Amino acid sequence: EAGVVQSPRYKIIEKKQPVAFWCNPISGHNTLYWYRQNLGQGPELLIRYENEEAVDDSQLPKDRFSAERLKGVDSTLKIQPAELGDSAVYLCASSLGNRLGQVFFGPGTRLTVL
Amino acid sequence: QKEVEQDPGPLSVPEGAIVSLNCTYSNSAFQYFMWYRQYSRKGPELLMYTYSSGNKEDGRFTAQVDKSSKYISLFIRDSQPSDSATYLCATYNQGGKLIFGQGTELSVKP
Secondary structure, three states: OOOEEEEOOEEEEOOOOEEEEEEOOOOOOEEEEEEOOOOOOOOOOEEEEOEEEEEOOOOOOOOOOEOOHHHHHEEEEEEOOOHHHEEEEEEEEOOOOOOOOEEEOOEEEEEEOO | OOEEEEOOOOEEEOOOEEEEEEEEOOOOOOEEEEEEEOOOOOOOOEEEEEOOOOEEEEEOOEEEEOOOEEEEEEEEEEOOOOOOOEEEEEEEEEOEEEEEOOOOOEEEOO
16 A cells, blocks of 8 residues: 655755645545654644645644645645745645544655755 | 653664653643654654553553653663664644654664
């Protein structure tokens, strides 16, 4: 069974540039998460989708971050414009419904903003 | 106060040692506790999952929850160099959000 797929794996951009990350969850998983992990820290939730609906986006900086999950499968996370402080690893994860503890993570996209 | 706190380490042990990794949490209502392992430049992978108090064993790994002191632990017996990774404790807060500790970086030296 394929795991969570993310692309790109690495991205280096200049500040004020836009950037987008893509995620394909595990087949059949209707819950999708975007997390941000700063260096030396644990992941922090940005947004959670149940199918196509964003059910928790309270930690998403909406002035510059946006996300979408069309057709309840793939998802994209966008930052526009990027700031230096956005340098981090962006992790996508998925789970089957609300199965507690059974959250599976992708390899992440490592973003560096110069 | 953070909802989950974890000593970041780093922790370095010789091969074969018993490793103890620990976290504390703030709210006695939390019931589900997870340990994730994260290798360098990889995403976290679920290692163990426990509910409420008590111990859970899986091979060389034992997860322990002490609800009276709001303390969770992961023990690794006969540690191997392949166990070198960052270990993250996690729980669900009352809003149903999966929250993580800071992670403890473990290095097992041959």
